[in-house]
Amino acid sequence: MSDAHDVDPVAALAARLDEAALAGRTAERPTDTADLDPATAYRVQRAVIERRIARGEAPIGVKMGFTSRAKMIQMGVDDVIWGLLTDAMLIEEGGVLDTAGLIQPRIEPEIAFLIGRPLAGAITPAEAVRAVAGVAVAYEVLDSRYADFAFTLPDVIADNASAAGFGVGPWRDPGAVDPANLGLLVEIDGRPVATGSSAAILGNPLRSLIAAARLVAEAGLELRPGWIVLAGAATAALPLPKGVHVRVSAAGLGRAEVNTR
Ligand code: OOG
Incomplete structure (x- = not known):
């Protein structure tokens, strides 16, 4: 970087966030020093993903964020966001997650959809159902690149919605399980630590899938067959x-299931 005036601000913010994630340390919040609107924040997010793709990672899906009131209240934000998942983030089922490279990992229970047909734009619930090839219980590992998970909405959008890793249980035939209102349980070392219902996800996680199709289309993308959507x-x-x-x-x-070390 020769002269600060030469540097594209989107690329500079993406480099800051990507380097922080690689080094396992926090980064300064973009909105501490400049205005950042959500549209520009999504350009930063995409630039972060482009850097990961340049290192050999492949996009394999989308994660939705703040689709439940519990999360909106926890994080003090009030809009649904999304981020991209890459193959490097996928944790093998029953595998081991090394937390050494992470900053401040958190875990949350999710419902995942496996996409069977391309989906993008405004879709009906019936179209969403037809496009789902599998439903699974899942977890997401978050790791905000901002100290103490303190951020505004544009900050967390730029940080790829705090995505760090995820794991998916066995895929079930969507015809056999209605994802609308399933009891969810999180246990750590056999002790129950959280319970909830999939109904907490926008009333029905399928609504999150419908929102994902609309949001990715606004960004010029589509949900592709084989992709995974984490509903939040x-x-x-x-x-x-x-x-x-x-x-x-x-x-x-x-x-x-996952083990950490
Ligand atoms: C942002 C990600 C939120 C969810 O499921 O609501 C999210 C964060 O809380 O750091 O993934």
């Missing part, structure tokens, strides 16, 4: 320590 947390996020076993279960969907 059903409860507030929980701190994720090292050396624990986490199990997230949903009635009718089984469970997703």
